[in-house]
Amino acid sequence: xxxxxxxxxxxxxxxxxxxxxxxxxxxxxxxxxxxxxxxxxxxxxxxxxxxxxxxxxxxxxxxxxxxxxxxxxxxxxxxxxxxxxxxxxxxxxxxxxxxxxxxxxxxxxxxxxxxxxxxxxxxxxxxxxxxxxxxxxxxxxxxxxxxxxxxxxxxxxxxxxxxxxxxxxxxxxxxxxxxxxxxxxxxxxxxxxx
Numbered sequence: 001x002x003x004x005x006x007x008x009x010x011x012x013x014x015x016x017x018x019x020x021x022x023x024x025x026x027x028x029x030x031x032x033x034x035x036x037x038x039x040x041x042x043x044x045x046x047x048x049x050x051x052x053x054x055x056x057x058x059x060x061x062x063x064x065x066x067x068x069x070x071x072x073x074x075x076x077x078x079x080x081x082x083x084x085x086x087x088x089x090x091x092x093x094x095x096x097x098x099x100x101x102x103x104x105x106x107x108x109x110x111x112x113x114x115x116x117x118x119x120x121x122x123x124x125x126x127x128x129x130x131x132x133x134x135x136x137x138x139x140x141x142x143x144x145x146x147x148x149x150x151x152x153x154x155x156x157x158x159x160x161x162x163x164x165x166x167x168x169x170x171x172x173x174x175x176x177x178x179x180x181x182x183x184x185x186x187x188x189x190x191x192x193x194x
Contacts (some may be wrong), residue, residue, distance in 0.1 A: 004193040006049040012128045012148070013038055014112055014134030014141045014162075016090050019076040019083035021135075026036070027074040027166045028136045032087060035159040037190050038133050039091045044192035046093060052124060054092055054111040055112035055134070055144065058084060058100035058149035065108045072167075077102070117149040129154040131187075133161025138175035145179045155183070160190035 005011075016038065018024050021031040026037050030183025058076035065071035078085040086092055099116050101109040113119050122130070130153045134141050141162050146154040157179055182185055 001043045004056075004132070005044055005050050006048065007048075008046070008126055008128045009045075009050045010047040010125070010130050011041055011050065011052045012112060012130050012132045012144065013042075013052070013092070013096075013114075014092075014144050015055055015057055016087050016134050017056055017077055017083065018085050019057075019088060021087055024076070025074050025083050026165070028163050029030075030163050031135050032089075034133060034135065034161045034163060035087050035089045039089070040134065040160060040190070041192050042091055042093065042194055047194060051122075051127070052093060052096040053099055053112070053118065054084070054086065054096050055099040055101055055116075055140070056084065056086065057140070059073055059102045060105045062105055063102060063108075064106050065102065071108070072146065075159065081105075090114065095189075098168075110140045110165050111147040112144040113147035113151060119147075119153075119190065120149075127153065129156070131156045131158060131165060133158040135163060135165075137162040137164040138167075138171040139165060142175040142179060146182055148190070149183050154185075156185045156186050158187050158190070160188075
C-alpha cells in the first residue's frame with residue numbers, strides 16, 4: 001500500500017500528450033489508459049496541497065530525434081500542434097507547472113530534469129519525494145525517474161499510470177527492472193491513499 005501524499009511530495013506527470021496516445025504520431029499502446037489513473041492522483045495531490053508538474057515534449061519542426069534527421073522517431077509533439085497538446089481528458093489544474101523539453105532542434109531531452117531546472121525548482125519548494133506517471137515507461141518516464149533519483153529525490157513510479165512503447169519486445173520490463181535497481185519504488189496500486 002502506498003503512503004499518503006504529504007507536504008514535501010510532488011506529482012510528476014511525464015508527457016501525457018496526444019501524439020503518445022492511440023491515434024497519435026508516436027502512439028504508445030494503451031497510452032490513454034494512464035489518464036484516468038493519473039486523474040485520481042491529481043485529485044489526491046490537489047487535496048493534499050502538493051505541487052503538480054507536467055512535462056511535455058515541445059519539439060520544433062525538424063528536431064534531431066526525428067527520422068528525417070537520422071533520429072529514431074517519427075515527427076511528434078511539434079510545438080503548437082494538436083499532437084503536442086496534453087490529452088483532453090487529463091484534469092490538469094491551472095496551477096500545475098508545465099515543463100517543456102526537447103525545445104532545442106539539435107539536442108534531445110528524454111528526462112523532465114534534463115536542462116529544465118526542474119530539480120532546482122523542486123528543491124526550492126522543499127520537495128523530497130516524487131511520484132511519477134506518464135508516457136512512455138521505457139523512454140521519457142525511465143529517464144525522468146533515473147534523473148529524479150540522481151537528483152536525490154525519493155522516487156516512486158506509479159506502475160498503473162505508465163505504459164511502455166516497447167520498440168524492442170520487453171523494453172518496458174527492462175526499464176522497470178532498471179528503475180527498481182537504481183532505487184525507485186514501484187507502486188503497484190493504482191489508487192492513491194487519501
